Amino acid sequence: MTADYGGGGGYSRTSYGAAGGDDAGGFVYGGSQGGSQGGGRASGEESLRPVTIKQIIDAEQAYQDAPFRIDGVEVSQVTFVGMVRNISPQTTNITFKLDDGTGLIEVKQWLDADKDDSGKPQFQLDQYVRVWGRLKSFNNKRHVGAHVIKPVADFNEVNYHLLEATYVHLFFTKGAKTDANGQSNGNTGDNDSMFVDDGNSGNGANDDKVRHCSMNAKKFFNWLQHAEGGNEGIHLNLIAQGAKLSVNDAMAAAEELFGTGVVYTTIDDETFAILDY
């Protein structure tokens, strides 16, 4: 299977998938991807996203059991911090209520009857903890199924986390900072962006054209830019496959890029090439 997170203690997707049932079935989102069973899941969906609790509560779900979306991006694995407000031991799990100042959410840590859990850390009320887990919905009630809960040893991690969640939100809504040296300036100014917009990106002028586009539009553009036969144009489905986007996302990206005049349609309405001038 896909997921063996190097640093995170090696959760394999099979074990959690079987328990949650949300991996069942090969329903292809968007429909028209030529027979790629289960290929409808966007590539970013299994990546770990730092979030605030308000973002979890506000995460959209198109219908029951649909994937969760934050900022229009599919998300299931999240990490966040919060203060323990309530601990309620159940027969099969321990349910925590966590509060990070932005909202309150329930976190369930499942108990393994075969394992001795006495070695697990015990938590106190009002203590800050960090959770790594998966978004779940049960009886229309949202909670996080925790893989790991650890105490926050250094309070600065709380502030760091909230800024990181902001950074990732801006990354998905405003796009990555092209000068990818990863530095965020403490965001103390009135500047609308957290990132220094100094333009010395060292990438070509082409990347400049998509600097203010969405992540998906950038993926679309970058793949198309390096694809062969780009002059005659490439069909939307091929671009979606190559750029690892769902067809719907690729369509939205194409519309966005078309609207700003970065790409144009060639032999039909679904075949795109980069507009070079």
Add this chain to the structure above:
Amino acid sequence: MEPISTPRISGQIIGSFVGRNVMIVGKVLQLRGEEAVIEANGHVTANLNREAHLTPGNGVQIIGKVNNDLSIKVMSSVDLGNNVDFTVSQAVVDATHQYPDLFVYAN
């Protein structure tokens, strides 16, 4: 799952939050019985509850209601030790109000 926020604020913007529950991270300047003065980008007077155990010079996180005189009626307080980077706390306060979608439910 409850949409209730205690937005992180500083002494500078406390005037806009009268009557609301807020969260403040700052440094304990003075302790006088049931009252503490906290530096959080401006001085804030906190009316403590019995459970509060603050240490002058240490960082503290308080959650409480902003009174009409801009003091805070503390509901909970956590001693944060002496290793708190207050510039980062202030950055979080700034981000909170610049991007309320991520941080604050209007209530």
